[in-house]
Amino acid sequence: MTHTLGPRIVVAGTHSGVGKTTIATGLMAAFRAAETSVAAAKVGPDFIDPGYHALATGRPPRNLDPWICGVDAIGPLSARAATGSELMVIEGVMGLFDGAVDGEPSSTADIAALLRAPVVLVVDGSAMSASVAALVRGFRDHRTDVDLVGVILNRVGGEHHRTLLVEALESIDVPVLGAVGQHNELSWRDRHLGLVPVVESSADVASSIERLGATIARACDLEQIRRVAEDAPRLDFAAPPEPSRVAARPVRIGVAGGRAFSFVYQDNLDSLAAAGAELVAFDPMEDERLPTALDGLIVGGGFPEVYAAALAANTELLANVAERVRGGLVTWAECGGLLWLARSLDNQPMGGAVQTDAHMTGRLTLGYRHATALHTNPVVAVGDTVRGHEFHYSSATPTGDALRLASRFGERTEGFATPTLLATYLHQHLGARPDVAARFVDACTRTSAHR
Numbered sequence: 001m002t003h004t005l006g007p008r009i010v011v012a013g014t015h016s017g018v019g020k021t022t023i024a025t026g027l028m029a030a031f032r033a034a035e036t037s038v039a040a041a042k043v044g045p046d047f048i049d050p051g052y053h054a055l056a057t058g059r060p061p062r063n064l065d066p067w068i069c070g071v072d073a074i075g076p077l078s079a080r081a082a083t084g085s086e087l088m089v090i091e092g093v094m095g096l097f098d099g100a101v102d103g104e105p106s107s108t109a110d111i112a113a114l115l116r117a118p119v120v121l122v123v124d125g126s127a128m129s130a131s132v133a134a135l136v137r138g139f140r141d142h143r144t145d146v147d148l149v150g151v152i153l154n155r156v157g158g159e160h161h162r163t164l165l166v167e168a169l170e171s172i173d174v175p176v177l178g179a180v181g182q183h184n185e186l187s188w189r190d191r192h193l194g195l196v197p198v199v200e201s202s203a204d205v206a207s208s209i210e211r212l213g214a215t216i217a218r219a220c221d222l223e224q225i226r227r228v229a230e231d232a233p234r235l236d237f238a239a240p241p242e243p244s245r246v247a248a249r250p251v252r253i254g255v256a257g258g259r260a261f262s263f264v265y266q267d268n269l270d271s272l273a274a275a276g277a278e279l280v281a282f283d284p285m286e287d288e289r290l291p292t293a294l295d296g297l298i299v300g301g302g303f304p305e306v307y308a309a310a311l312a313a314n315t316e317l318l319a320n321v322a323e324r325v326r327g328g329l330v331t332w333a334e335c336g337g338l339l340w341l342a343r344s345l346d347n348q349p350m351g352g353a354v355q356t357d358a359h360m361t362g363r364l365t366l367g368y369r370h371a372t373a374l375h376t377n378p379v380v381a382v383g384d385t386v387r388g389h390e391f392h393y394s395s396a397t398p399t400g401d402a403l404r405l406a407s408r409f410g411e412r413t414e415g416f417a418t419p420t421l422l423a424t425y426l427h428q429h430l431g432a433r434p435d436v437a438a439r440f441v442d443a444c445t446r447t448s449a450h451r
Contacts, residue, residue, distance in 0.1 A: 001239040003079030005088070007229040010043075010112045010119045011152075012092035014139060018124040019154045021049050022212065023180065024091035028056035029213025030222055031087060039085035041078060043108050044093035045368075045389035045427060047263035047301065051198040053091070056209050060266045064090065065429055066114065067099070067106035067368050068387045073432040074114050075237040077267065087229055090117065096139055096146075100368050102408045109146045116235065118149040118228050120177060126155035129164040133172050140174060149228050150177040152220060157181075177228070178220030197302070199262040240267075243434035246442040247276030253296040253444060258283030260311060261336055263301030263427070271430045271437035272298075277444075284340060288316040296330040296444035297321075299337030301427060304345060305360050305394065311340065312348040325353035325421065330378050330444045333423035335392055338415070341423050342396060354416045354423050356396040366391050369405040371426050377402060377417035378443035379428075379436060386433060388426040400424070420447055 011027065013020035024040075031038040040053035041062040050061030062081040066074050082088040092108030093099070096119065099106030105114070112119050121139055125132055132153075140148040151174055156162045162179045169176055198205045253272065255264065261284060269279060280291040285307060290297070304311055312318070325331050325341065331353075339345045341354040350358075369388050373380035380386055380403075390405075402415035403424055415424030420443070430437050 002236050003076065003083055003239060005075065005079040005082055005115065005235045005237060007086065007226070008082065008088040008090065008115065008117045008232050009225065009229045010090045010092060010108060010117045011122060012096040012108045012112070012119050013122045014095055014124065014135065016094040016098065018122055020092060020122040021052070023122045023152055023154060023216065024089055025052045025056050025209060026212040026216030027220065027225065028053060028089050029209050030217040030220070031089070032057055033210075033213050033217065034222060036087055036226075037085045039082040039088040041081050041088065041090045042093070043090065043111050044099075044106070045391070045429065046093065047265075048197050049091060051262065052205070052209065055198055055202065055206050056213070059085070063265060063267070063429060064111055065106070065431070066110055067104050068389065068429045069431040071105050071114055073240060074111060075235065076240040077431050078115055079235070079237040080240055087226065096121065097142065102368075106368070109143055112147070113143070113145040117232055118147050120225065120228070121148055121151050122154055123151050124155050125153045125161070125165050126157065129161070130168045132165050133168040136169060136174050137172050140172070148174070150175045152176075152178040152180065154180050155182050175224070177225050178216070180216070180219045197259075197262045199257070200259045240431060241434050243271055243275040243438035243441075245274065245276045246438050247445045250278035251276050251295045251441050251444045252280055252291070252293055253277045253298060253441075254280050254282050254291050254294045256284050256299040256337065256340075257281045258285050260285055260304050260307040261300055261302035261340070263334075263336065264298070265429050268428070268430045268437065271434045272441060274434070275438045275441040277441050284317060285310050285314060288314065289320045290317070290324060294324070294329060295447070296440065297325065297332070299331070299333040299340055301335035301337065304336045304339045308345050308348040312350065318349070318351050321351045322353045325351070328420045328447055330440070330447050331421045331423070332379050332440055334427050335390075335425050338396065338423045338425060339394060354421075356398055356400065356416065358394050358396045360394050362393060364393055365425070367407055369407055369426060371403045371405050373402070373417070374404055374413065375402050375417040376419050377422040378420055379422040379440050381439070386428055386436065388428045390425050390427070392425055
């Protein structure tokens, strides 16, 4: 099967925090309100922004991460994400050229070049006039394989200010595709890891996104942006690799969700389902027991630290989880999931299935990792190396020795493993590693068959 990647644009920023998430999400909402079927993707290892995209587009959230998945996976993943849409909006990560510090492709510019997608640059114009030309010229000319086709000005002070910025950009022949002022609709709720996940207040966020879309529709030339996207060449890609179906019957795997655990990649869920998993959602803050007849358990990341008291108060579920996991329920926990399975989180009792204690530190651990499995577990074969990402403000004591994590700046061990458990801080994206999904489902099948 092949997928065609049609009209598309990349919305990038000059640097992190200039409002590209607001502009990109607003464009998605504006096009959808104009009855355009719009797909979305986020560059890099992000969980929160894609949630906003999903509300804005009505489609599943998607990520494009060339460092984790490899450059060969980006075209197929993009085309699959865009299937059935008229336009795809790809939101960048940090600034246009920022990414991993090891020289491997990972930036928004890398994605734009791989997909031959035009770039719309979001520029904070609040403290500039003529200088905007020098700034944009640098971004336009820095890489010849990146096609910067226009600018959306953000935080514009008024019509006079807009005129000065537009005139400056006319001098370097860069069109202004929109000029956005400072509106309440453009203020988004924040937290220590970025935007607050939409799952915490989806109805309010949906209303905010609708208002945001209307604001962006007034401030930007949607037809010109559409024409820019349509100028991108149509590209055909083979379908992304899928895991072998390893289960003769559906394998029931519980997936933690709700307000505390919303960090799971859609592509991972798709791979698990393709391998034969029947995914059963549950909420660790609300449900008193795990779903019935489970063969496996997945607890992704999120904000258990924000809801530690409520999670600790659900003593019946914690006891059930501890019993099941210790009894051999095949389990994969990432980051926040590790905290929930620990004995405690900031002295609040947690599941106790993993013999460690977690604490919030105020110190950020961030970056891409090569992770090699050191002990038998149901996710990664011993000696196999996978790629992933860490992003957390907590630590666990002891740290564990399930994986050896390596980056440009050194190595360390972390995480906990048994033949039926892997609980670590590492987030994996399975876009190019469907075998990992198949291995996990197979472990669920084999363990279940021996009970």
